[in-house]
Amino acid sequence: MKSKNFRLETIKAIISSKEVGSQEELLQELKKEGFKLTQATLSRDLKQLKVAKAANSNGNYVYVLPNDTMYRRNTQHFSVNELLTHTGFVSFNFSTKVAVIKTRPGYAGSLAYDIDNFGFDEIVGTVAGDDTILLVVREDCNEAQVKNALMVLIPNIH
Amino acid sequence: MKSKNFRLETIKAIISSKEVGSQEELLQELKKEGFKLTQATLSRDLKQLKVAKAANSNGNYVYVLPNDTMYRRNTQHFSVNELLTHTGFVSFNFSTKVAVIKTRPGYAGSLAYDIDNFGFDEIVGTVAGDDTILLVVREDCNEAQVKNALMVLIPNIH
DNA sequence: TGGTAATTTGTATTATTATTCCAGAATATG
DNA sequence: CATATTCTGGAATAATAATACAAATTACCA
Numbered sequence: 422m423k424s425k426n427f428r429l430e431t432i433k434a435i436i437s438s439k440e441v442g443s444q445e446e447l448l449q450e451l452k453k454e455g456f457k458l459t460q461a462t463l464s465r466d467l468k469q470l471k472v473a474k475a476a477n478s479n480g481n482y483v484y485v486l487p488n489d490t491m492y493r494r495n496t497q498h499f500s501v502n503e504l505l506t507h508t509g510f511v512s513f514n515f516s517t518k519v520a521v522i523k524t525r526p527g528y529a530g531s532l533a534y535d536i537d538n539f540g541f542d543e544i545v546g547t548v549a550g551d552d553t554i555l556l557v558v559r560e561d562c563n564e565a566q567v568k569n570a571l572m573v574l575i576p577n578i579h
Numbered sequence: 580m581k582s583k584n585f586r587l588e589t590i591k592a593i594i595s596s597k598e599v600g601s602q603e604e605l606l607q608e609l610k611k612e613g614f615k616l617t618q619a620t621l622s623r624d625l626k627q628l629k630v631a632k633a634a635n636s637n638g639n640y641v642y643v644l645p646n647d648t649m650y651r652r653n654t655q656h657f658s659v660n661e662l663l664t665h666t667g668f669v670s671f672n673f674s675t676k677v678a679v680i681k682t683r684p685g686y687a688g689s690l691a692y693d694i695d696n697f698g699f700d701e702i703v704g705t706v707a708g709d710d711t712i713l714l715v716v717r718e719d720c721n722e723a724q725v726k727n728a729l730m731v732l733i734p735n736i737h
Numbered sequence: 738t739g740g741t742a743a744t745t746t747g748t749a750t751t752a753t754t755a756t757t758c759c760a761g762a763a764t765a766t767g
Numbered sequence: 768c769a770t771a772t773t774c775t776g777g778a779a780t781a782a783t784a785a786t787a788c789a790a791a792t793t794a795c796c797a
Contacts, residue, residue, distance in 0.1 A: 425773095425774070425775095430693075430732070459775080459776055459777075460753095460754075460755095461754095461755080461756080461757095461775080461776075461777085461778095462774085462775060462776075463754095464754060464755055464756080465755090465756090465774090465775090467634075467754090468634045468638070468640075468755080469634070471633050471635070472633060473631035473632060473633030473643060474632060474633075474754095475630060475631030475645055476625075476627070477629070478629075480626070482626075482785085485631060487633055535588070582745095583744090583745070601784090602783070602784065603782095603783080616746080616747090617747055617748080618783090619746075619748075619749095619784090619786080620746055620747075622783095622784055622785055623745085623785085623786090625784090626785080632783095632784095640755085640783095
């Protein structure tokens, strides 16, 4: 029981201390630590550890340790479209190149994040509190245009 | 600029609502939503979104959305061995099938987690507070055995 | 508006990872 | 101790995902 668990611990330790991009690479690191195993076994280990591989901000793929939030799913089964709708949106107001979106408490951040991420041409930037988002609108855009654009993320904006 | 961002949003929506196990599968879902694209493009999308793939508790591989904690690395560069050592361990005491580990404040949870995960035969279960872990020890194990076993995780336990 | 730069995409190919089959070790268990 | 269970390597192979390259599309600016 010792050897395997120790190997798994070591894998976690390696992954959490340095960026590893492939199983080959990880095998090398493990070899350095005195382990001898094949890619097949490592693949099994990673599966058991639920280690994931994803791109980092540098555009490299790296292994990452799992955490519970990763696996959280929207239990309520909405359609994809409905899902996109559940943004906590409450109201939309416009005033001279500044738009204000009110959301349900706590929703402002994530909605603003989505808006930022979407990269709307019409929107210069956003600032979010807990239930309010300020949108700075591009000079040559009007309320209708902004509303229209946001409809992709907030279908019930009208 | 619209089409792609909308596709990315949809990918996130799909992944966060159902378990998807391969890019092929995800392509099908996207097709259902009216997108037409190739595996190559999807691969690039997933890279950009930093979507990860890992095993879930059912032994299936699923895509998971990234979260910041995933990418946290131990910046201080310890050797793997040193890393395994930094558990916040402070002291170990034993009293009739119950062991008590004191840790530095805040470390009890993660150490207990590691202990649980290791699956020591000698340990029936653990309960952790903020700086204290209670270990319930198997009837036929003594202090030395437990200490010995734990040494894998806490090299400086002696 | 025309033209160039930058981004996005598909195709084809390569790289990487998961799994299979199987037999032999290693470990647990009673 | 004997048997059952788990683990592993070896050797492919199947499955999956990443990318080089060129074409197409879109953004941007004088």
